Amino acid sequence: MAAGKAEKGREDRRVSRAQAQREFRRRAVLDVARRVFSEKGYHKTSIDDLIESAGIARGTFYLYFSSKRAIFDALLDSLLVMLQSTVRRIETGPDAPPPVDQMYAAVDRILDTLLENRETARILLRDAVGIDADFDQKLHDFYGSLLTMIERAIRNGQEMGLVRPCDPTLSAHCVLGSLKETVDWTGVEVTKIIDKPGRKKGIDRERLRGLGRELITFCLQGLFKAA
Amino acid sequence: MAAGKAEKGREDRRVSRAQAQREFRRRAVLDVARRVFSEKGYHKTSIDDLIESAGIARGTFYLYFSSKRAIFDALLDSLLVMLQSTVRRIETGPDAPPPVDQMYAAVDRILDTLLENRETARILLRDAVGIDADFDQKLHDFYGSLLTMIERAIRNGQEMGLVRPCDPTLSAHCVLGSLKETVDWTGVEVTKIIDKPGRKKGIDRERLRGLGRELITFCLQGLFKAA
Amino acid sequence: MAAGKAEKGREDRRVSRAQAQREFRRRAVLDVARRVFSEKGYHKTSIDDLIESAGIARGTFYLYFSSKRAIFDALLDSLLVMLQSTVRRIETGPDAPPPVDQMYAAVDRILDTLLENRETARILLRDAVGIDADFDQKLHDFYGSLLTMIERAIRNGQEMGLVRPCDPTLSAHCVLGSLKETVDWTGVEVTKIIDKPGRKKGIDRERLRGLGRELITFCLQGLFKAA
Amino acid sequence: MAAGKAEKGREDRRVSRAQAQREFRRRAVLDVARRVFSEKGYHKTSIDDLIESAGIARGTFYLYFSSKRAIFDALLDSLLVMLQSTVRRIETGPDAPPPVDQMYAAVDRILDTLLENRETARILLRDAVGIDADFDQKLHDFYGSLLTMIERAIRNGQEMGLVRPCDPTLSAHCVLGSLKETVDWTGVEVTKIIDKPGRKKGIDRERLRGLGRELITFCLQGLFKAA
DNA sequence: CATGAATGAGAATTCATTCAT
DNA sequence: GATGAATGAATTCTCATTCAT
Numbered sequence: 001m002a003a004g005k006a007e008k009g010r011e012d013r014r015v016s017r018a019q020a021q022r023e024f025r026r027r028a029v030l031d032v033a034r035r036v037f038s039e040k041g042y043h044k045t046s047i048d049d050l051i052e053s054a055g056i057a058r059g060t061f062y063l064y065f066s067s068k069r070a071i072f073d074a075l076l077d078s079l080l081v082m083l084q085s086t087v088r089r090i091e092t093g094p095d096a097p098p099p100v101d102q103m104y105a106a107v108d109r110i111l112d113t114l115l116e117n118r119e120t121a122r123i124l125l126r127d128a129v130g131i132d133a134d135f136d137q138k139l140h141d142f143y144g145s146l147l148t149m150i151e152r153a154i155r156n157g158q159e160m161g162l163v164r165p166c167d168p169t170l171s172a173h174c175v176l177g178s179l180k181e182t183v184d185w186t187g188v189e190v191t192k193i194i195d196k197p198g199r200k201k202g203i204d205r206e207r208l209r210g211l212g213r214e215l216i217t218f219c220l221q222g223l224f225k226a227a
Numbered sequence: 228m229a230a231g232k233a234e235k236g237r238e239d240r241r242v243s244r245a246q247a248q249r250e251f252r253r254r255a256v257l258d259v260a261r262r263v264f265s266e267k268g269y270h271k272t273s274i275d276d277l278i279e280s281a282g283i284a285r286g287t288f289y290l291y292f293s294s295k296r297a298i299f300d301a302l303l304d305s306l307l308v309m310l311q312s313t314v315r316r317i318e319t320g321p322d323a324p325p326p327v328d329q330m331y332a333a334v335d336r337i338l339d340t341l342l343e344n345r346e347t348a349r350i351l352l353r354d355a356v357g358i359d360a361d362f363d364q365k366l367h368d369f370y371g372s373l374l375t376m377i378e379r380a381i382r383n384g385q386e387m388g389l390v391r392p393c394d395p396t397l398s399a400h401c402v403l404g405s406l407k408e409t410v411d412w413t414g415v416e417v418t419k420i421i422d423k424p425g426r427k428k429g430i431d432r433e434r435l436r437g438l439g440r441e442l443i444t445f446c447l448q449g450l451f452k453a454a
Numbered sequence: 455m456a457a458g459k460a461e462k463g464r465e466d467r468r469v470s471r472a473q474a475q476r477e478f479r480r481r482a483v484l485d486v487a488r489r490v491f492s493e494k495g496y497h498k499t500s501i502d503d504l505i506e507s508a509g510i511a512r513g514t515f516y517l518y519f520s521s522k523r524a525i526f527d528a529l530l531d532s533l534l535v536m537l538q539s540t541v542r543r544i545e546t547g548p549d550a551p552p553p554v555d556q557m558y559a560a561v562d563r564i565l566d567t568l569l570e571n572r573e574t575a576r577i578l579l580r581d582a583v584g585i586d587a588d589f590d591q592k593l594h595d596f597y598g599s600l601l602t603m604i605e606r607a608i609r610n611g612q613e614m615g616l617v618r619p620c621d622p623t624l625s626a627h628c629v630l631g632s633l634k635e636t637v638d639w640t641g642v643e644v645t646k647i648i649d650k651p652g653r654k655k656g657i658d659r660e661r662l663r664g665l666g667r668e669l670i671t672f673c674l675q676g677l678f679k680a681a
Numbered sequence: 682m683a684a685g686k687a688e689k690g691r692e693d694r695r696v697s698r699a700q701a702q703r704e705f706r707r708r709a710v711l712d713v714a715r716r717v718f719s720e721k722g723y724h725k726t727s728i729d730d731l732i733e734s735a736g737i738a739r740g741t742f743y744l745y746f747s748s749k750r751a752i753f754d755a756l757l758d759s760l761l762v763m764l765q766s767t768v769r770r771i772e773t774g775p776d777a778p779p780p781v782d783q784m785y786a787a788v789d790r791i792l793d794t795l796l797e798n799r800e801t802a803r804i805l806l807r808d809a810v811g812i813d814a815d816f817d818q819k820l821h822d823f824y825g826s827l828l829t830m831i832e833r834a835i836r837n838g839q840e841m842g843l844v845r846p847c848d849p850t851l852s853a854h855c856v857l858g859s860l861k862e863t864v865d866w867t868g869v870e871v872t873k874i875i876d877k878p879g880r881k882k883g884i885d886r887e888r889l890r891g892l893g894r895e896l897i898t899f900c901l902q903g904l905f906k907a908a
Numbered sequence: 909c910a911t912g913a914a915t916g917a918g919a920a921t922t923c924a925t926t927c928a929t
Numbered sequence: 930g931a932t933g934a935a936t937g938a939a940t941t942c943t944c945a946t947t948c949a950t
Contacts, residue, residue: 018933018934021934022934025934041356041357042357043270043357044357044359046918046919046920047919047920047921048918048919048920056935056936057935057936057937058920058921058922058936058937058938059921059922059923059934059935059936059937060934060935060936060937062920062921062922063934063935066921067920067921068919068920068921126356126357127356127357129268129353129354130268130269130270130271130353130354132271164448166441166444166445167437167438167441170409170412170438170441170442170445171441171445173405173408173409173412174404174405174408174409174442174445174446176408177401177404177405177406177407177408177409178400178401178404178405179404180404180407180408181400181401181403181404181407182397182400182401182404185397185400210394211394211397214393214394214397214398215397215401217393218393218397218398218401219401221391221448245909249909273943273944273945274944274945274946275944283910283911284910284911284912285911285912285913285945285946285947286909286910286911286912286946286947286948287909287910287911287912289945289946289947290909290910293946294945294946295944295945295946472911472912472913475913476913479913495810495811496811497724497811498811498813500939500940500941501940501941501942502939502940502941510914510915511914511915511916512915512916512917512941512942512943513913513914513915513916513942513943513944514913514914514915514916515942516941516942516943517913517914520942521941521942522940522941522942580810580811581810581811583722583807583808584722584723584724584725584807584808618902620895620898620899621891621892621895624863624866624892624895624896624899625895625899627859627862627863627866628858628859628862628863628896628899628900630862631855631858631859631860631861631862631863632854632855632858632859633858634858634861634862635854635855635857635858635861636851636854636855636858639851639854664848665848665851668847668848668851668852669851669855671847672847672851672852672855673855675845675902699930703930727922727923727924728923728924728925729923737931737932738931738932738933739924739925739926739932739933739934740925740926740927740930740931740932740933740934741930741931741932741933743924743925743926744930744931747925748924748925749923749924749925
């Protein structure tokens, strides 16, 4: 009541430390959930699995997440948001960098993001469909926006005479499919290679850059007019 | 016990008619399950949904299939077998038709098969992962054999100087990804267009052929050396 | 398919026997639930208690009732309906029997009904409030209709010069309260007396009639003008 | 340890201030609990509801009350004690005031007490049954003592020739029932009327006196010999 | 063969209470 | 004293599978 500045400050610090603590715990649970979900899949993962792996009590879980669905959501949302922002950064202005360079950069960024979030990406690709109607819609929207973006780029390219005549929608799907499959593959297979003890979860960016180049080349040479 | 030939024959006929009857029922249930699974997804489909749609009793279901998992298996196995055989028919012999022609033909056949089994294909693409370890292995093997095949074709093409230098594994994944995404898209989006009353589930082969050409072109022009 | 009349008939019989069986089981569960609820109260009764007492499996319970709330509902609804119809039978027509006689008869019927359903009545009086908003509303409506009826009777009596000047609403509450308390008392205390082995759940109608007379006399002599 | 008189005194003062503080807090929580319980009912009220409304921490609650059950107990106990003392004050001595006058006064006091504790009374009437065996016993005892008292009064009245021949036990239940129902009704319905902003929780004693008179008249004219 | 009532292991979620800070 | 994060027993409900008729 009669608290002076000092008291207020101390209280604030206490509160913010508690908040930090809370965020820390929440993240710890999220990290565990990410691992477990990516290993067992959403449906075969029970709350029991989660709390056992996290070493917390049943009730504690619900202190941080309102439901199994909610933690799954939290997991994927963060990735989707990251990807959206990654993708959005493609500029279409007049004095923007050459589109091709931007594509390379964009794919690099996307692959970086996905590879840095390999487990979540795997969950996204393998488990996210069929959770429930809301989530399906969210995914549909996400992929839809991606496809729209790619398709628009293709149409632009066609207008600029850079891209050969083709069905832009189908081609966009091919690009997306190539990307998805590459990610799934790298996320699973590459992981086996690069996640070795000693390597400390570091990602082989060298190799990744190479794969990115290849992926883009695969797509572009199908879209570009033959020289 | 004391059955004469005639009796035996009659019994055989009875047995075989019973067998045919059994097969007929089984198929009917499979057909229903295919539809329901493709509409609701594996996890959201209950045995109740299945038997209600099929108009059979709970116990009857288990006369034909040993479990929910088993009918799902049966559904996808038939498609996988079909696809395997479709794909296998690519000849690599000395006096086989030109490889490019074969590719076109193969993709045509694959797309035909997949589109004729749109519902199952959709299940395969959306629900098949995460059922259980055995199934995951089966899928892994299936896609693995597909990838191996594509990769081998790419390597062959490289040796023959038809395919530009590239990472054959990654490229194979791109091809597979393009194929998957195209099928998923056509399975969902195109279905809305072509499954109209009056059209009676006929498939628009014309359009399909076009999409197949586009898909192949997308892939090939990424693989071929620029002319 | 090619079933003749006989077959049809047999099937019908089978179906109706199954239905009867089902109804029989359902009733058995209801009977058990009535007993358990009346002994332990709604909140302290778990589904576990119910199924253990009924000697059925957890799933079986949900075959007959969709929820704990639902079986409680079923229990009380039947009583409420019974009471409503019992009460409704009071005629107010021109050449109906004298109102006083009808009152006696009505109270007799109500007490009979309640005493024959002692356990349910006890549940109604002790547990029904606070289950949920819907149920509270249902109870409120039920008692409301009862009160309205009593109040109307009082007003009529006043107009006919039979009932002394008084606040009809408060008086109606007193009548209802007297009735409730009597039922609660008889339901609990009397039960101890009359439910003895050997007596076979028979109800001491003699005593009951006496209590009914007393109750009515209590109320009426408070409402009648002093002679 | 080595505390002198002065120190002791100061400490005492400190202690007693702390005690007062404690009592103050405790009362504040009780007040909140009374309101919440009366609004939502015992079972639908969670500790969360209580501490949130009281603006205290979870642990703090348990510093003042050992359990949810305990605070409920405390709430009702105070009312029960109040009522007991209110009722007890009926004198049966030789030169006591005329019994009828005492009844009027007693009912007035009871109604005053109950109406002044409308919320608690409502809890008593609606939620108190079915909490647990101990509490049921306590209630049973309370109402039992009330009934005994009423019954004794009736018997006295009969001996004095004031009360008509009747079953004293049943009649006592009717009196109690009338009282309960009146209180429940006034607690709910009247509250809507008299708890208006501006009136500041004042109770319409005028109207209340009227209801008391009516209630007594209802009961007495049923008990008195017809004039 | 066909049936569908019965089963019970499991799943998610709640909430009164405790205890380290 | 005060706090609120942590706890875990208890509870309701689901649903794939079995089995007597």
